[in-house]
Amino acid sequence: MPRIVRAALVQTKWTGDQESMVELHERYAREAAEQGAGVLGFQEVFNAPYFCQVQAEEHHRWAEPVPDGPTVRRMQALAKELGLVLVVPVYEVERPGFAYNTAAVIDADGSYLGKYRKHHIPQVEGFWEKYYFRPGNLGWPVFDTAVGRIGVYICYDRHFPEGWRALGLAGAEIVYNPSATSRSLSEYLWRLEQPAAAVANEYFIAAINRVGVEEYGDNDFYGCSYFVDPRGRFVGEVASDRDEELVVRDLDLDLVQQVRRRWAFYRDRRPDAYGPLTDA
Numbered sequence: 001m002p003r004i005v006r007a008a009l010v011q012t013k014w015t016g017d018q019e020s021m022v023e024l025h026e027r028y029a030r031e032a033a034e035q036g037a038g039v040l041g042f043q044e045v046f047n048a049p050y051f052c053q054v055q056a057e058e059h060h061r062w063a064e065p066v067p068d069g070p071t072v073r074r075m076q077a078l079a080k081e082l083g084l085v086l087v088v089p090v091y092e093v094e095r096p097g098f099a100y101n102t103a104a105v106i107d108a109d110g111s112y113l114g115k116y117r118k119h120h121i122p123q124v125e126g127f128w129e130k131y132y133f134r135p136g137n138l139g140w141p142v143f144d145t146a147v148g149r150i151g152v153y154i155c156y157d158r159h160f161p162e163g164w165r166a167l168g169l170a171g172a173e174i175v176y177n178p179s180a181t182s183r184s185l186s187e188y189l190w191r192l193e194q195p196a197a198a199v200a201n202e203y204f205i206a207a208i209n210r211v212g213v214e215e216y217g218d219n220d221f222y223g224c225s226y227f228v229d230p231r232g233r234f235v236g237e238v239a240s241d242r243d244e245e246l247v248v249r250d251l252d253l254d255l256v257q258q259v260r261r262r263w264a265f266y267r268d269r270r271p272d273a274y275g276p277l278t279d280a
Contacts (some may be wrong), residue, residue, distance in 0.1 A: 003253040008037040011225040013212035033082040038147040041087035041176040050180040053217025055131040063093035067112040080110025089178045108146035116152035140166040155179040168201035182219035195232040230259040
């Protein structure tokens with residue numbers, strides 16, 4: 001039997017407060033479940049504005065523990081109710097002075113499977129993330145979920161090929177990449193980098209971006225979220241560059257193995273020759 005997974009992602013605008021933002025995502029989760037989705041991913045730091053457009057102490061208030069904070073616990077209950085795997089990106093505080101840009105992965109029975117912490121932290125105008133986040137320190141985990149093996153990479157990470165490859169070596173079939181990316185040169189790269197990564201590493205990628213201009217800066221987030229398959233082809237249409245949208249697509253996970261057999265990139269790798277790459 002074909003391994004078809006109905007996967008979903010959601011791109012939204014900031015509602016103005018945390019409670020209504022979480023409620024909005026709960027409604028999208030219910031809609032995704034009604035459409036038969038088995039997995040749903042949210043955008044980067046989904047329950048807050050993209051506060052990294054400014055450097056201000058007040059924004060530390062968005063941070064919470066993972067998994068013991070209120071948002072992840074609430075999403076665990078929702079996942080169990082709906083039978084839906086969830087990828088839940090939040091601002092994580094581990095202890096005072098130790099905070100991360102994190103995504104929790106919750107299985108369809110509501111169990112917390114683990115988390116990924118963003119490795120690559122930008123510090124440029126409009127993306128002052130080093131003010132808030134430490135670099136990730138948990139490696140590149142891949143989670144065995146009810147729908148398959150899922151990995152996570154977050155926003156700026158996507159510019160670095162090493163993590164994509166680590167996820168593939170660990171057996172990822174779908175990688176969710178929640179982002180907050182604004183109109184600039186990256187809008188052109190958005191439709192290039194992740195399809196290229198899907199081809200190079202031979203798995204599906206769910207590319208998620210925010211939409212709209214938010215209150216803490218003038219970045220115009222352009223949406224255009226999508227799924228891309230291991231051959232670099234968009235699965236269905238790319239989402240709007242202006243409007244909120246729930247994207248639901250059927251992914252044939254058998255294609256992962258078909259492509260890996262045909263394009264034997266993992267067989268033909270030369271790790272014995274790559275040592276100088278880590279010495280540079």
